[in-house]
Amino acid sequence: MAKTKSELVTWSSTFSVGIKLIDEQHKGLLELVNDMFNHAVGDAAVERVYFQSVIQKAVNYVKIHFATEEKIMIATKFSGYREHKKAHDTFVLTVVENIRDFEAGRKFSLSTFTKFLKEWVLTHIAIMDKQYFEYFKKIASRKADGRLSITSADVRR
Numbered sequence: 001m002a003k004t005k006s007e008l009v010t011w012s013s014t015f016s017v018g019i020k021l022i023d024e025q026h027k028g029l030l031e032l033v034n035d036m037f038n039h040a041v042g043d044a045a046v047e048r049v050y051f052q053s054v055i056q057k058a059v060n061y062v063k064i065h066f067a068t069e070e071k072i073m074i075a076t077k078f079s080g081y082r083e084h085k086k087a088h089d090t091f092v093l094t095v096v097e098n099i100r101d102f103e104a105g106r107k108f109s110l111s112t113f114t115k116f117l118k119e120w121v122l123t124h125i126a127i128m129d130k131q132y133f134e135y136f137k138k139i140a141s142r143k144a145d146g147r148l149s150i151t152s153a154d155v156r157r
Contacts, residue, residue, distance in 0.1 A: 022072075025064075026121075028061060032054075035054070036113070036114040036117065048102070069132070073085075076132075076135070079135075
């Protein structure tokens with residue numbers, strides 16, 4: 001009997017940082033977490049094959065996402081950039097350690113790894129990412145249609 005697909009976490013507007021590109025990337029991260037969750041079937045051999053097939057895609061996705069956020073923070077002169085970058089770097093190191101343990105054949109639990117990802121992503125979005133969104137709202141200009149936009153004039157300080 002096949003395991004029913006379910007979501008460990010569901011996207012909601014409470015996770016939105018108000019920047020379409022970032023929100024779409026966050027949704028993609030949650031989809032990766034949910035996909036991993038659905039592959040945590042309790043069979044270590046099956047989980048190892050799955051993890052081996054998906055982890056590089058996940059790492060590449062995270063690198064692109066972090067680079068996007070960091071580029072926006074630098075461009076807008078966000079004062080919390082260094083702290084945010086440090087959080088990203090620490091996360092990457094933790095994931096790399098997990099991958100090394102996996103590749104070395106050490107005990108690995110897809111379920112535990114997935115729960116770590118879920119907690120980190122949700123906490124990071126809810127706390128750290130919301131900080132730069134609040135900053136963006138303060139410096140942004142409002143377009144005629146009501147949408148916020150950040151232009152070079154908004155970041156001249």
